[in-house]
Amino acid sequence: MSRVAYVNGRYLPYAHAAIHVDDRAVQFADAAYEVIAVIGGRIADLDPHLDRLDRSLGELRIANYPPRAALAVIARQMVRRNRLDYGLLYIQIGRGAPGLRQSPRDSTFPKDLRPSVVMTCRPLDFRKVAARAATGVAVATMPDQRWARVDIKAVSLLPNALAKQAAREAGAFEAWMVDRDGNVTEGASTNAWIVTADGTLVTRPLSSSILAGITRHVVIAQAREAGLRVEERAFTVAEALAAKEAFFTSTTGGPIPVVTIDGKTVANGAPGETTEKLVGLYRRHLASFAADPAAAFQVLGG
Template identity: 50%
Template sequence: MSRIAYVNGAFVPLEEASISILDRGFLFADGIYEVSAVLDGKLVDNEAHLARLQRSVGEIALELPETLARIEEIQKELVARNRLASGMVYMQVTRGAADRDFAFPRGVKPTLVMFTQEKDIVNAPAAKTGIAVKTVPDIRWARRDIKSVALLAQVLAKQAAAEAGCQEAWMIEDGVVTEGGSSSAFILTAGDVLVTRPNSNAILPGCTRKAVMALAEERQIRVEERTFSIDEALAAKEAFITSASSFVQPVVTIDGRPVADGRPGPVATRLREIYIDFARATGR
């Protein structure tokens, strides 16, 4: 059965889904995207993702073509039509199609595209083995808090990681970690403090990051928002990443050097279990 996608008001087979070559998302990366996880056929922490979508489009003066309530209805319809039990719903809104000109066009309706992708997030082998990380310079623009479709720097970072046999890249700026190519970065210090970089224009405000921080604090795990270096990460008890597409995954090596004993640590492992329980209990 062909996957069903959503394009500007219509549900269509994925192979028939198309947009104009004049779409500003294609020509200028003038658009925003968002990804919500699906577990047991239900959307995970979706309210946070829709709120971030609304914030991002607001930061670039882009109107959503549908209400958030309608967007959630479309998400759920896609999950149902594709019989998706585990995976993601991808959403992208652009400024629409118009003759190529840098300034915003007038009277153009934004483009809204959505599709699903199947992935067994819970049983991912990397959750048991841990992942390898490669560090790369952070060459992105100054507004990383906006979830822009302009992802070339992340593509290059993750390609460099893949060529090095790693599963994620950690981007470095001014001697400290900003974030992963498609994830938030955490370490657990020798003093049992979870450390992650504070939200600012320098990083994307991760939805899974926020939920994991709250779940950790509920269990009396101290969380500190500050920057950290690779040397501090290599001296840490544990390191891990969070994202909608991976939940919580331990980091066991950085640039070929082990973190602690080079195996997934108990805190990251437990936080993954707690997050999965949260996802199942709150999915809708």
């Protein structure tokens, strides 16, 4: 199947899709983005993702981009044109490229820019996600060297990429960022959680130090509805190693158990029952967006 991309009003063959070399997303990482799950040909949690995109763009002072209704139409067109059944939709909106009469590279915002809008799709094998959830994964801790506004989902992800690359080279699947006080902030592309000895779920509170994960929000709501206690507070690496369970959450994986941290085993080195319960609840949440939730639930791991 040939892939289709959307760039500034046009649906193009993926191989021919491009933005201008002077686009500020290229020159300054002056853009925000979202990654959204597609389940059974339908987009999951589109409204919360567009809410977060609006917030990020507001914080970056990027305006005059297409309204929410137009973005939703384009997003659904992208899923349809790519014949995407299970996978991910990527949306990026940047400040745009200066005109020929403007300075091509100026740190200050050029006037009257037209924001650039990009969307792409790609399939995702949820069987691999389910396999990770079944066995658990390793994480490696890294010093948090990102900028101070990671609550903005901007495309400036180089520190995240370097941390994740270092984690992979250390034999881990994900990197957990650690602040100057020794507390875990979040993963390179995930939110971090632990389960204490008394069964309390702990995850860092929202602030400029972490991204307000859509999956994080869903899991908190599901956990509380299931009668589980949730605390939003900081926790240390030592506390995570002493925890009953550890896991992380993201759009691409949902809850994924963490069984080792820096090569040290968490609890008995296997996914815990609380995490497994949350995995099941989140799969049902995703499956609910499909035309056939029962079939989608099986595709997601049952």
